[in-house]
Amino acid sequence: MSRFRVGFVTGATPDKWARVWRERSRVPLELVPVEEHEQLDGVRDGTLAMALVRLPVDREGLHLIALYDERPVVVAGVEHLVSATEEVTLADLVDEQLVRPHASGWTPQAEQLDWPEMGVADAVEVAASGTGIVLLPMSVARLHQRRDVITRPVTDLPDTTVGLAWLVTDDDPQVQAFIGIVRGRSERSSRG
Secondary structure (H helix, E strand, O other): OOOEEEEEEOOOOOHHHHHHHHHHOOOOEEEEEEOHHHOOHHHHHOOOOEEEEEOOOOOOOEEEEEEEEEOEEEEEEOOOHHHHOOOEOHHHHOOOOEEOEOOOOOOOOHHHEOOOOEOHHHHHHHHHOOOOEEEEEHHHHHHOOOOOEEEEEEOOOOOEEEEEEEEOOOOOHHHHHHHHHHOOOOOOOOOO
């Protein structure tokens, strides 16, 4: 019996849908972690049936359901000035060195970047050292939480959205079943 493979970007939370899938289907579900910069590669090359992705993405040839939004946060060393506030704005961070991890969810202008792009763990390490700050979706920041960093919401950055993507040409019944689970349909409800 073949597996039904669903990718998920760092910070996405497929567990509740996976649990329902396992209760309803005999087809094994394989959850595959993917990096944000390659989140659609497996869907486009057919190695993944679907993927939980962080928007925006190139939607050409894809169906996409927006699922939930995530708040943006700044990650900084515990001694950083942002630790004295409950939340910050971009204006509060304008003079800071911005570290750009692969899974940031935001694309600042090139002139704002002080560091080359790096992995999230490395970016959080730089922030912990007090050398720079990182902007991340809250779920990604939580995955990399450490005692030597703090997080604060950034009130004037837009939320990021996590969505479910699959190929327009893929009308596999398993894809439709997973869509039904994500949309909260009961096992007996029709697709409509």
